[in-house]
Amino acid sequence: MDKYKNQFSLEGKVVVITGGGGLIGMKHAEAVMEGGGVPVLLDIIQAGMDRVVATLKEEYGQDRPVETFVTDITNKDALYKVRDELMDKYGHIDGLINNAANNPKVEGGSKNLAATKFPEFPVDIWNDDLAVGLTGAMLCCQVFGAVMEAQGKGAIINISSDYGIISPNQNIYRKEGVPEDQQIIKPVSYSVVKHGIMGLTKYLATYWGLKGVRVNTLCPASLLNGQDPEFVKKLSSLVPMGRMSNPDEYVGTVLYMLSDASSYMTGATVVLDGGRTIW
Ligand SMILES: NC(=O)c1ccc[n+]([C@@H]2O[C@H](COP(=O)([O-])OP(=O)(O)OC[C@H]3O[C@@H](n4cnc5c(N)ncnc54)[C@H](O)[C@@H]3O)[C@@H](O)[C@H]2O)c1
Numbered sequence: 001m002d003k004y005k006n007q008f009s010l011e012g013k014v015v016v017i018t019g020g021g022g023l024i025g026m027k028h029a030e031a032v033m034e035g036g037g038v039p040v041l042l043d044i045i046q047a048g049m050d051r052v053v054a055t056l057k058e059e060y061g062q063d064r065p066v067e068t069f070v071t072d073i074t075n076k077d078a079l080y081k082v083r084d085e086l087m088d089k090y091g092h093i094d095g096l097i098n099n100a101a102n103n104p105k106v107e108g109g110s111k112n113l114a115a116t117k118f119p120e121f122p123v124d125i126w127n128d129d130l131a132v133g134l135t136g137a138m139l140c141c142q143v144f145g146a147v148m149e150a151q152g153k154g155a156i157i158n159i160s161s162d163y164g165i166i167s168p169n170q171n172i173y174r175k176e177g178v179p180e181d182q183q184i185i186k187p188v189s190y191s192v193v194k195h196g197i198m199g200l201t202k203y204l205a206t207y208w209g210l211k212g213v214r215v216n217t218l219c220p221a222s223l224l225n226g227q228d229p230e231f232v233k234k235l236s237s238l239v240p241m242g243r244m245s246n247p248d249e250y251v252g253t254v255l256y257m258l259s260d261a262s263s264y265m266t267g268a269t270v271v272l273d274g275g276r277t278i279w
Helices: 021-033 046-060 076-089 125-151 188-207 227-234 248-260
Strands: 016-020 038-043 066-071 095-097 156-157 215-220 269-271
Touching: 016 021, 016 076, 021 038, 021 046, 021 095, 021 188, 021 248, 046 066, 046 215, 066 076, 066 095, 076 125, 095 248, 125 156, 125 188, 125 215, 156 188, 156 248, 188 215, 215 248
Parallel strands: 016 038, 016 095, 038 066, 095 156, 156 215, 215 269
Antiparallel strands: none
């Protein structure tokens, strides 16, 4: 009994989650807790991480460790400090989820989603989006991946999107009656970041192929998060399963990808999109 179930264990494993205070970061942390591991949240905003910690402690018990660091992942020295503190305390770092990105959300609060046509897309937003979504992920792989390489074992998940596979269908962001120059569009930087992260995965999966460090991409898609009903209807019509996703629907896959249950998987793209990218 439980011969294979035990492969999903993350008992005592230390897993760094960038953007750990955000919507999906919270779910990645739950996956680590479910497996018995220690989530390490990195975010530029303390309040988001506080919310996640409070929820995790309530769900899994006050005695379960959860680490938080207010850290900008584009700053390599700051990442070295996190690494050193974790190594002093635990002596190992076993996983990394490169989850932080400037996510242009239709539900609001994003600096990179606006009615800006491609020719006028500001280069400072482009630079910032690439810095967080690509450079930050690369730096985290350098700093934490090197520890895993030295240990001879580790698992890295790079978070992409269905927009790492297909181009955004800008029609679903359009609003009836809104003048053309005020229609919002998904920024080009998001497509480039989400395609680029797969290149990072493939490069490192081969680079560390013999070193015991597995590197894979997870593509979440179409997360429900209080979007307006018109948008939900339009997006759902593009999905073979006919609906958007619930943030809880990624947790089991993340546990699988971090644990020995996926021990022969590296360089892979795992797509959880209700079938959207095959249609
Ligand atoms: N929400 C979706 O529908 C969806 C769909 C597909 C893919 N994704 C991807 O999932 C990931 C998480 O998305 P989310 O919806 O949770 O976004 P989110 O905006 O809720 O969370 C992102 C977090 O990253 C943090 N962050 C930003 N810059 C940072 C930096 N320099 N250093 C450290 N942290 C930083 C933010 O403070 C925020 O807490 C992203 O990579 C996103 O592209 C999301």
